[in-house]
Amino acid sequence: MSALRTLLLASALSFVSVGLAATGAMAQSGSIDRAVSGYSFEDAAKEAPGTRDFHSNDGVLTFAIVTHTAGNGFFDPVYVGALSAANMIGAKVLLLGSESPTDDPAREIEILNQIIQDPTLDGLIMTTPQVGAYDDIVKAAMDKGLPVATTNSYDGSILNRNAISHTGQDAGAAAIAGEALVQCLQERGVTGGTILLPNDTAMGNIEVNRRVTAAYEAIVAGLAKAGTLGNFKVDAGPESVGVSADMNDPVNSIISLIESRGDVVGAFAGNNVFTPALAKAVAQTGNSGKMCAYGFDLGPAQQEALRSGDLTGALGQQPFLQGFWPVMQLYLQIDRGIAAANLDTRAQLVTGETVGSVGKRFEN
The missing domain is CATH 3.40.50.2300 (Response regulator)
Known part of the structure; x- marks a missing residue:
């Protein structure tokens, strides 16, 4: 009887082993590592050789994000998001904006006109709260070959609108x-x-x-x-x-x-x-x-x-995303040729009961 039990146990273990091996084989049978046309996904996922030398040709991508009010705290998580994205892709981001605690498009435009002259700049992100006031900035960037992304506030009539990505909350x-x-x-x-x-x-x-x-x-x-x-x-x-x-x-x-x-x-x-x-x-x-x-x-x-x-x-309005995605969008436009990929950050209703869960990671 003991010999029989030993034989049955050995058979069971053998069956389980074979079953696991078969399961493992089946789990890997759908693995795909090459495109239909033959190129390697591993190679295709790599950054293009010339990306870091785009425009400024200095080996580092430098983006600027300019807002219309940096003095009241709203755009703080926007800047955090922009810096987080820049760190992920190994880029540099200049965090700029009007010092005013209230909306100040005039000061923002002044900063934009200054930063657009920076020879190290490879891309520009800006808020556009005052409709019709940013066409000259876009034209100057286009003339220099700089990609532009808008964030937060939306100007539907801005120059080259359909070729410029926008990240923000629909009103x-x-x-x-x-x-x-x-x-x-x-x-x-x-x-x-x-x-x-x-x-x-x-x-x-x-x-x-x-x-x-x-x-x-x-x-x-x-x-x-x-x-x-x-x-x-x-x-x-x-x-x-x-x-x-x-x-x-x-x-x-x-x-x-x-x-x-x-x-x-x-x-x-x-x-x-x-x-x-x-x-x-x-x-x-x-x-x-x-x-x-x-x-x-x-x-x-x-x-x-x-x-x-x-x-x-x-x-x-998920402001972290309003900094994070424009930086990623500029990178994708330079490295992949992907332009005008808009992101609607929607709205999150917060009350006295739920406010405790907001802002724990600077995402207020």
């Missing part, structure tokens, strides 16, 4: 905040009042204007669907791009709007200027936790306001 994503605002009102049992969407179109930022319009339309649609639109006054100004407010004194502008209406139950702000101001206005008028207040971006001020209840929610 229509602001509808997510509009829908959330309506849901907030419904959950709190609010049956009427004024909803404000403050903005200053004098900033010349068409992207912000479009956000306000998208949020406004979503609020109106949501209230209409609920059959309560007639009970509310949704004020985004006569052109649906925002009720007029002063970017140089945003807090007091919003406080004046709230106090003059007397029945404000909700509000949406479309950028990093008016969102922290909205939070302060909510706090100073005693509306923390009462008003359904939504905003844009997830900088330190917004995160603190979400924690305190001065903001109900805010939309993040």
Whole structure:
């Protein structure tokens, strides 16, 4: 009996061994290492020999990223993303931008006109908040043979638009905040009042204007669907791009709007200027936790306001990607000839309950 058990055990082990060997063989049977036309994938995945000597011919790729406001913290994770991508591909990236804490396209353009003359430059990344103001920069880059990528704000009419990649959030994503605002009102049992969407179109930022319009339309649609639109006054100004407010004194502008209406139950702000101001206005008028207040971006001020209840929610636009992908796009354009590969970074709605998970890796 013992001999029989030994024989059966040996047979079983032999079967398992053969089965494993067969399984291993089958797992490898679909392996592919060459293209249909015969070239090696390993060789094809390597960087082109002349990539590091593109344009400046100095053995290193140098890109510049220029933003329209580096003074309020929003673009910090954008710069982190750009540097992360540059480190991955062994490139150099110059982190530049207006020192102003508010939108300053004029200063950005001044920096762009300076950096475009740098003989070590191999590619340019820029934000384009002021429509029609960047054609000369693009033309100068094209004349020098420098590839361009835009990020964050979008100018659909920019010179050579269809050949230039863009990374950023479609303004229509602001509808997510509009829908959330309506849901907030419904959950709190609010049956009427004024909803404000403050903005200053004098900033010349068409992207912000479009956000306000998208949020406004979503609020109106949501209230209409609920059959309560007639009970509310949704004020985004006569052109649906925002009720007029002063970017140089945003807090007091919003406080004046709230106090003059007397029945404000909700509000949406479309950028990093008016969102922290909205939070302060909510706090100073005693509306923390009462008003359904939504905003844009997830900088330190917004995160603190979400924690305190001065903001109900805010939309993040994945700014890390807005630095990371343009650098990779320029590299791919130089090394692979891949151009105009756009990336929509969409929107992430963050509330007081979820704010703790934001910003742990500088991705706010």
